[in-house]
Amino acid sequence: MSDRGLRISGLRCSVEGTEILKGIDLVVEPGKVHALMGPNGSGKSTLAFSLTGHPKYDVTGGTATLDGEDLLGLAADKRARAGLFLSFQYPAAIPGVKVPNFLFAARQAVRPGELTPAKFRALLLEMMDVLGMDPSFLGRYLNDGFSGGEKKRLEMLQMAVMAPKYAILDETDSGLDVDALKDVGESVKALRASAEGRDTGFLIITHYPRILQHVAPDVVHVMMDGRIVKTGDTELAHRIEREGYDKIREEIGAVA
Amino acid sequence: MPSLLVDGGDRAALLERFHATPSGREKPSRYFKYDLESPQIDDAAAERGSGAVSFANVPERAIVCDLATARRDRAELVARAYRQALESHHKYAWLTLAYGGLGAFIYLPDDYAPDAPIVVRYAAEDGASIFPHTLVLAERGARVTVVEHLEIGAGGFACGISEIVACEGAHVTYAAAQFAPEDARAFSTRVARPGRHARVTWATAELGAALAISDIAVTIAEPGAEATIASLFFPSGEQHADVVSTVDHRSGDSISETIVKTAATGRGQARFLGNIRIAEGAQRSNASLRDDSLLLSKSAHVDSIPALEIAANDVKAFHGATVGAIDEEALFYMTSRGITREEAERMIALGFFEPVIERFPTESLRDDLRSALERKVGAA
Numbered sequence: 001m002s003d004r005g006l007r008i009s010g011l012r013c014s015v016e017g018t019e020i021l022k023g024i025d026l027v028v029e030p031g032k033v034h035a036l037m038g039p040n041g042s043g044k045s046t047l048a049f050s051l052t053g054h055p056k057y058d059v060t061g062g063t064a065t066l067d068g069e070d071l072l073g074l075a076a077d078k079r080a081r082a083g084l085f086l087s088f089q090y091p092a093a094i095p096g097v098k099v100p101n102f103l104f105a106a107r108q109a110v111r112p113g114e115l116t117p118a119k120f121r122a123l124l125l126e127m128m129d130v131l132g133m134d135p136s137f138l139g140r141y142l143n144d145g146f147s148g149g150e151k152k153r154l155e156m157l158q159m160a161v162m163a164p165k166y167a168i169l170d171e172t173d174s175g176l177d178v179d180a181l182k183d184v185g186e187s188v189k190a191l192r193a194s195a196e197g198r199d200t201g202f203l204i205i206t207h208y209p210r211i212l213q214h215v216a217p218d219v220v221h222v223m224m225d226g227r228i229v230k231t232g233d234t235e236l237a238h239r240i241e242r243e244g245y246d247k248i249r250e251e252i253g254a255v256a
Numbered sequence: 257m258p259s260l261l262v263d264g265g266d267r268a269a270l271l272e273r274f275h276a277t278p279s280g281r282e283k284p285s286r287y288f289k290y291d292l293e294s295p296q297i298d299d300a301a302a303e304r305g306s307g308a309v310s311f312a313n314v315p316e317r318a319i320v321c322d323l324a325t326a327r328r329d330r331a332e333l334v335a336r337a338y339r340q341a342l343e344s345h346h347k348y349a350w351l352t353l354a355y356g357g358l359g360a361f362i363y364l365p366d367d368y369a370p371d372a373p374i375v376v377r378y379a380a381e382d383g384a385s386i387f388p389h390t391l392v393l394a395e396r397g398a399r400v401t402v403v404e405h406l407e408i409g410a411g412g413f414a415c416g417i418s419e420i421v422a423c424e425g426a427h428v429t430y431a432a433a434q435f436a437p438e439d440a441r442a443f444s445t446r447v448a449r450p451g452r453h454a455r456v457t458w459a460t461a462e463l464g465a466a467l468a469i470s471d472i473a474v475t476i477a478e479p480g481a482e483a484t485i486a487s488l489f490f491p492s493g494e495q496h497a498d499v500v501s502t503v504d505h506r507s508g509d510s511i512s513e514t515i516v517k518t519a520a521t522g523r524g525q526a527r528f529l530g531n532i533r534i535a536e537g538a539q540r541s542n543a544s545l546r547d548d549s550l551l552l553s554k555s556a557h558v559d560s561i562p563a564l565e566i567a568a569n570d571v572k573a574f575h576g577a578t579v580g581a582i583d584e585e586a587l588f589y590m591t592s593r594g595i596t597r598e599e600a601e602r603m604i605a606l607g608f609f610e611p612v613i614e615r616f617p618t619e620s621l622r623d624d625l626r627s628a629l630e631r632k633v634g635a636a
């Protein structure tokens with residue numbers, strides 16, 4: 001039991017020769033929601049990419065396991081099949097690849113053979129309804145010409161379809177209007193309420209605490225300059241909302 | 257008008273015109289291994305002439321027959337289309353005319369709009385040379401889709417012409433996907449003249465043959481006309497595809513769209529020259545040229561050369577082009593969804609062609625294209 005969770009220990013990562021992550025320790029337990037906050041450039045996306053296996057991100061030290069399985073030695077597709085999911089801050093557009101074909105390929109890759117295409121389509125329409133997505137999405141090419149809000153909704157639809165064991169949401173909330181934000185919150189709730197997603201652990205990367213009103217975090221972390229400098233509960237998020245990051249920066253500066 | 261109106265002339269004279277006419281291609285870059293100015297022709301095989309034409313989905317009120325029959329029985333109709341869209345600079349057309357004989361005539365009376373696409377099939381045996389000449393004459397308001405199938409055998413040579421004359425308000429779509437054996441050569445000249453408010457669409461694909469040469473042109477000489485050229489090429493192995501598209505806006509108030517997707521893999525080579533001309537006085541022309549190239553191997557080569565000559569001032573002209581390998585960010589995105597890298601590459605490469613595949617008129621043709629492309633991606 002004790003090795004369950006998305007367990008990150010002493011993780012260091014460089015991008016093009018510059019060290020960005022300087023030793024990250026973090027454990028997301030099954031079924032729990034962790035929020036990761038921090039100013040721009042602090043290394044939040046770098047953490048997301050190094051965990052999911054982006055080839056440009058060199059992990060130079062530390063470990064990361066998913067329910068006991070080593071992630072760092074695996075290619076990106078195998079990490080996804082192990083149960084890890086990333087909602088991208090800036091999803092790529094892929095002209096010519098239709099949304100439903102892509103979603104079916106992704107579902108088949110992570111959960112082979114569980115659904116017939118017909119059942120899959122029914123499931124898809126149901127989930128799109130939760131996300132307030134028009135069925136015409138199914139005729140479009142992946143993220144091609146999508147608005148910011150449409151891209152984020154599609155990320156959430158992918159999460160719903162793949163039902164990962166651990167989901168990292170990289171600023172899925174940023175740039176969204178109130179309705180879209182609510183839909184993102186609903187889709188996280190819907191996954192947690194489903195049989196497949198009951199034990200899904202979340203790492204929600206965000207600038208703003210407002211998403212946390214929709215999805216209450218169990219733990220809140222603050223990242224600065226490639227390190228997690230503070231860990232607390234929801235109160236920490238509220239404090240950041242009131243005071244910004246400068247106060248925390250002063251505090252840790254004083255301690256260091 | 258510089259058209260080839262004068263009929264007759266003997267084979268020797270026509271061959272002389274063929275050899276004397278420049279290909280319209282820039283000096284071939286050092287990568288290209290074929291001589292496009294004087295390609296080797298097996299005169300004996302050409303003279304034997306061979307190949308047969310057959311038809312499917314012939315609609316009741318259309319005239320659909322082989323060219324020789326049409327020239328005998330419908331001479332006055334044939335004269336309105338035969339060599340009416342061709343121009344003297346279409347080098348390879350001279351070769352077709354020199355060995356002319358095989359062909360098809362398709363005539364649609366006023367306002368006639370049959371549902372099903374008319375299928376024209378040219379077939380020749382292994383090693384044979386064929387020179388098919390297809391004419392489509394659509395009267396006022398007629399609507400028709402023509403699908404050409406070219407079935408040449410191993411080592412074969414095809415050099416064909418397709419001509420479309422669309423009268424006022426007529427819509428003609430002509431689709432041709434070339435899947436010739438990899439040791440064959442396939443040349444084609446496809447030319448169209450849409451009338452006032454007429455619409456013509458070329459949907460073409462060059463997937464087979466060691467050497468594929470294609471000239472595709474629309475001359476807009478009447479206001480209100482619309483033209484589309486949608487083409488895809490995918491040389492692999494040692495194949496070479498050499499394509500020139502030309503939309504000539506001689507009249508204004510006209511719209512054209514050229515959309516081209518070129519991929520190359522193995523040691524495949526492609527060259528695409530995209531010409532857009534808007535004549536002085538062709539005001540309110542609206543022309544767009546979109547060409548994208550995808551390199552799937554280190555030794556593949558694609559040259560894509562747009563040429564926009566615009567002599568009118570009140571026009572819209574768009575040109576957009578991309579060239580490169582598969583985007584790493586797109587690959588990471590797909591693999592992060594559990595899809596293997598190979599599968600992701602396959603999906604992205606096939607997706608690349610979709611915007612052109614969609615312009616082909618029948619689902620079975622689209623599926624044939626997808627399967628052929630899939631085989632080529634898989635074999636890379």
Ligand SMILES: Nc1ncnc2c1ncn2[C@@H]1O[C@H](COP(=O)(O)OP(=O)(O)O)[C@@H](O)[C@H]1O
Nearest residue numbers: 015016020039040041042043044045046047056
């Ligand atoms: N692909 C990259 N190439 C170069 N530098 C990068 C790249 N990704 C991130 N960085 C740098 O790493 C640091 C952390 O960036 P990032 O992880 O995107 O921060 P956050 O997501 O917290 O805003 C920044 O200084 C950024 O400039």
Ligand SMILES: [Mg+2]
Nearest residue numbers: 044045089171
């Ligand atoms: Mg970021």
